[in-house]
Amino acid sequence: QLQLQESGPGLVKPSETLSLTCTVSGGSISSTSYYWGWIRQPPGKGLQWIGSFYYSGSTYYNPSLKSRVTISVDTSKNQFSLKLRSVTAADTAVYYCARRKIGPPYYFDYWGQGTLLTVSS
Amino acid sequence: EIVLTQSPATLSLSPGERVTLSCRASQSVSTYLAWYQQKPGQAPRLLIYDASNRATGIPARFSGSGSGTDFTLTISSLEPEDFAVYYCQQRSDWPPITFGQGTRLEIK
Numbered sequence: 325q326l327q328l329q330e331s332g333p334g335l336v337k338p339s340e341t342l343s344l345t346c347t348v349s350g351g352s353i354s355s356t357s358y359y360w361g362w363i364r365q366p367p368g369k370g371l372q373w374i375g376s377f378y379y380s381g382s383t384y385y386n387p388s389l390k391s392r393v394t395i396s397v398d399t400s401k402n403q404f405s406l407k408l409r410s411v412t413a414a415d416t417a418v419y420y421c422a423r424r425k426i427g428p429p430y431y432f433d434y435w436g437q438g439t440l441l442t443v444s445s
Numbered sequence: 446e447i448v449l450t451q452s453p454a455t456l457s458l459s460p461g462e463r464v465t466l467s468c469r470a471s472q473s474v475s476t477y478l479a480w481y482q483q484k485p486g487q488a489p490r491l492l493i494y495d496a497s498n499r500a501t502g503i504p505a506r507f508s509g510s511g512s513g514t515d516f517t518l519t520i521s522s523l524e525p526e527d528f529a530v531y532y533c534q535q536r537s538d539w540p541p542i543t544f545g546q547g548t549r550l551e552i553k
Contacts, residue, residue: 370532370544371532371534371540373543374543375540386540429479429494431534431536432489433489
């Protein structure tokens, strides 16, 4: 059974860089069949896609965040990471990692449980 | 960027009732639209993909329809566990992948 688990500091100061890691078990992030990505949800609000990557090295970012975001991959650990620079209070959210299949069902079919990241001094 | 607008924002209904939720796209997404259910403290769960296909393990009371810019999610007879927030999401034109703002389904 595929499992995704987010990990991170929980609290980040304004202007600093947020770093989160998603550890995948029960499946390989090097598979040709999936995109892997990050989605966030501010408290009480809706979902925002941050970005995704494909095993070939291609990365795709939300244009609204592109200047501050980097997604990287560590295939040896079956992990991928998110870095978001120059954070503000508006970046406070639950951050999810998720898998999106290239074939059916084409959408985010497996999600991590989410990790709350608070930006505060 | 394709904007998805869901309506209504909140619905108050009773178990056993039939409900239809709406999602409208700012431009055609063909049938490349999904629906998710999210309960408090949980990650979203994929219900419907490509407008009308139920995801694995989703009960038959959930159905989706639509194409182009107008889509609906119907729950034929509400069960107590169906009270949650529902989101639509498009994959037609990305990046960015976009979600609707959600419809909250609450118990009357």
